[in-house]
Amino acid sequence: MADQHTPRSLIVTLYGAYGRDREGSLPVAELIRLLAALGVDAPSVRSSVSRLKRRGLLVPERAADGSAGYALSADARQLLEDGDRRVYYRATPQLADGWVLAVFSVPEAERSKRHLLRSRLGRLGFGTAAPGVWIAPARHYEETRHTLRRLRLDPYVELFRGDHLGFAATAEAVASWWDLGAIAKHHEEFLDTHEPVMNAWSAGRALTPQAAYRDYLLALDAWRKLPYADPGLPLELLPEGWPGARSASVFRDLHLLLRDAGAGFAGAG
Incomplete structure (x- = not known):
């Protein structure tokens, strides 16, 4: 999962970081200014906003000055609030917390929904315990429920909470439910790109609002994206030298140092 900063992703990230702090909508001209600082041109911004509008994540709304603008939809706000718990408030996982199981059955005539279900559960961090049986740490239950209802997939799924009582050791089972090597690589890629940035700021780089905004x-x-690829498994179930805690620490340090410093440039100060 090397950094892939698509215009659509950056717009969602911008709204999540700063758009919720503002009164009213973000004017289109302001979106173009803020995305330009990240290397995105105006046509790409307009095209991406249109796609996000079609997906029901942005809704047209006049800005305070009367200009054209866009605000988050109710679904988008719920999506971001669910994501906040993973992105900003990642609790230390405990084995005693248990698991949530998603068991689904989709009629053959609706196989497209079967594919959507698998894809969405995977993006929520679920691993595959058996055909039609997906598993994740229990703390992801609320977000899973919100997501499946929003996508109208809830009629096909039953959710359960419980403990692992299988014949294999839980650490051994976890290694078959998730591709831990691939997840570790995502953390290492994040560290390769953003740990040097954190080190540069820590070494005394001049803290300007635009530079802080861009790096943040x-x-x-x-x-x-990483807390969705990585479901946040208890440390005792993970290989030695797991890089997840280190990448989380780097992000946390960048967030504490740069988020508020960049708010002035983002117009959210």
Whole structure:
């Protein structure tokens, strides 16, 4: 999961970081200014906003000055609030917390929904315990429920909470439910890009609002995908030298140092 800063992703990240702090909508001209600082041109911004509008994540709304603008939809706000718990408030996982199981059955005539279900559960951090049986740490239950209802997939799924009582050791089972090597690589890629940025700021780089905004948005855009690829498994179930805690620490330090410093440039100060 090398950094892939698409215009659509950056717009969602911008709204999540700063758009919720503002009164009213973000004017289109302001979106263009803020995305230009990240290397995105105006046509790409307009095209991406249109796609996000079609997906029901942005709704047209006049800005305070009367200009054309866009605000988050209710679904988008719920999506971001669910994501906040993973992105900003990642609790230390405990084995005693248990698991949530998603068991689904989709009629053959609706196979497209079967594919959507698998894809969405995977993006929520679920691993595959058996055909039609997906598993994740229990703390992801609320977000899973909100997501499946929003996508109208809830009629096909039953959710359960419980403990692992299988014959294999839980650490051994976890290694078959998730591709831990691939997840570790995502953390290492994040560290390769953003740990040097954190080190530069820590070494006394001049803290200007625009530079802080740019480095923070790029780090947040990369990081906010990682807690979905990595479900946040208890440390005792993970291989020795797991890089997840280190990448979380780098993001946390960047967030504390740069988020508020960049708010002036983002117009959210």
